[in-house]
Structures are given as structure tokens and as C-alpha cells.
Amino acid sequence: xxxxxxxxxxxxxxxxxxxxxxxxxxxxxxxPSVGHIYADVASGCGHSDLDPTRLxxxxxxxxxxxxxxxxxxxxxxxxxxxxxxxxVSEADCRIMFPKLYQRFEDPGVWKVHADVLPTLDDLxxxxxxxxxxxNWDTRLRPLLDNLRLEGFFELISVxxxxxxTKPSPVIFEHTISKFGxxxxxxxxxxxxYEEDVMGAQTAGLQALHIDRTCSGEKGKLCQLTDLIPxxxxxxx
Numbered sequence: 001x002x003x004x005x006x007x008x009x010x011x012x013x014x015x016x017x018x019x020x021x022x023x024x025x026x027x028x029x030x031x032p033s034v035g036h037i038y039a040d041v042a043s044g045c046g047h048s049d050l051d052p053t054r055l056x057x058x059x060x061x062x063x064x065x066x067x068x069x070x071x072x073x074x075x076x077x078x079x080x081x082x083x084x085x086x087x088v089s090e091a092d093c094r095i096m097f098p099k100l101y102q103r104f105e106d107p108g109v110w111k112v113h114a115d116v117l118p119t120l121d122d123l124x125x126x127x128x129x130x131x132x133x134x135n136w137d138t139r140l141r142p143l144l145d146n147l148r149l150e151g152f153f154e155l156i157s158v159x160x161x162x163x164x165t166k167p168s169p170v171i172f173e174h175t176i177s178k179f180g181x182x183x184x185x186x187x188x189x190x191x192x193y194e195e196d197v198m199g200a201q202t203a204g205l206q207a208l209h210i211d212r213t214c215s216g217e218k219g220k221l222c223q224l225t226d227l228i229p230x231x232x233x234x235x236x
Contacts, residue, residue, distance in 0.1 A: 013232035014187055014206055018179050019123060020131040020155070022166075022190030023140065026210055026224075028147065030104070031111035034059050038083060041103050045096045047088050059083045071137045071160055076101060105139050107146040113212070115224040120152045122228050127235075131155035133175055133188060135165045135195070155179060166192075167199025176203065185234055189227060 035056030042050050062082035069075050081093045130153050137160045144150040157175045164170035176183050183204030190196025191210050200207035210221040
């Protein structure tokens with residue numbers, strides 16, 4: 001297992017049968033941003049002229065401090081309250097929360113990264129078995145369906161169903177069991193190093209880190225299509 005700060009992309013292609021992906025930050029992103037969506041919902045509830053940039057910053061700070069986050073509605077409500085701290089009262093946040101929670105069910109507030117469909121089309125066409133391993137809640141499956149992504153995936157492992165969140169090896173072990181493959185025949189791709197790379201490697205999977213802000217740094221996928229030449233069909 002790689003113990004460095006970044007995964008190592010081997011010079012030789014990675015020989016695998018299945019490839020599983022994180023969702024948020026890897027396949028899709030809120031659009032135009034979390035802060036814009038929060039500000040729009042708040043405006044509809046009587047709190048106008050909130051700065052999306054400040055909300056983005058406060059959401060990022062709240063996310064870093066989220067601790068043991070189980071992706072249930074109570075956890076999301078606490079995160080919303082922290083995001084609006086100093087801008088909207090806690091009581092008003094609780095009133096607003098159901099509308100905000102529902103808004104993120106809407107496929108219109110999500111964008112599928114431009115490099116996703118070409119990558120999934122190529123991998124599926126070559127016969128790789130594809131799956132999802134995501135820290136998310138019950139909204140994920142309908143969202144993937146509405147975004148026309150669900151059909152690519154043989155297996156969707158969601159933390160709310162498994163009862164464990166990445167980087168716990170349990171959610172990856174569940175995926176291994178469902179695929180019925182040796183763990184080193186499965187590759188996981190995600191944008192959070194600790195959760196997606198270290199978590200997957202702890203369970204014995206191969207793993208790659210995607211970072212769309214990178215500029216060719218060794219050990220990272222700078223776009224998802226970079227994955228296409230890096231994988232080799234293990235069954236050939």
C-alpha cells in the first residue's frame with residue numbers, strides 16, 4: 001500500500017475488471033455553487049442579498065469541521081445552520097432547511113463534469129464493470145437516475161445503506177463482496193485523498209486520485225478522461 005502523500009500512477013496500465021467512482025466532486029458538482037444555491041433558497045424565504053461567496057466560504061469551513069458526519073437530515077441541518085451563522089438565525093435556518101434539502105434533489109442544481117460521459121462510455125464499451133461508492137444519503141439514487149447516469153453502473157454502494165462512510169473499509173468491502181472479485185481487480189477513483197485513495201487501498205483496492213485543479217502533477221488524474229489509457233482489461 002502506498003503510504004506517501006499522493007497515489008502513484010504506474011507506468012504500466014492498471015489491470016482491473018471493475019472501476020468504481022466517488023460521486024460528489026468526481027462525477028458531479030453543485031451548479032453554479034453551493035453558495036449560490038443556498039443564497040437562492042434563502043432569498044425565497046425572505047433573506048435576500050446574501051453573498052454566495054461568503055456562503056461558499058462558510059460552507060467550506062463548516063464542512064472541514066463536520067466531524068463524524070453520517071449524511072442524515074439532522075447532520076445536514078446542523079451543517080446548514082453553521083453555514084448561515086452570522087447571516088440567518090438558527091430558528092430561521094430550521095424553517096428554511098426542508099426547502100434547502102429538497103432543492104438538492106433537483107438535477108437542475110447539479111452539473112455532470114464534461115469529462116464524465118466520454119469516460120463512462122469508453123469504459124463501459126470496453127467491458128469494464130462500473131460502480132459507485134459514495135458518502136451520500138437517500139437522495140443519491142434518484143439524482144443519478146435524473147442525471148441519466150445510473151444506467152452505467154452495475155453496483156451503487158451508498159453510505160446511508162451500508163451504515164459506514166468512507167474511509168471505513170466496510171463500504172469498500174461491501175462493494176468487493178457484491179462484485180465477487182479479488183479486491184486488487186477493482187479500481188476506485190475519487191477526489192478526496194483520505195477517503196477515496198487511503199480508504200480504498202486499506203480495503204485492498206487499487207485507487208487513483210482525481211484533482212481537476214492540478215496542472216499535470218505526477219500521481220493525479222487532472223481530468224477523468226486521463227483514466228482511459230491507464231486501465232487495462234484484466235480478462236484479456
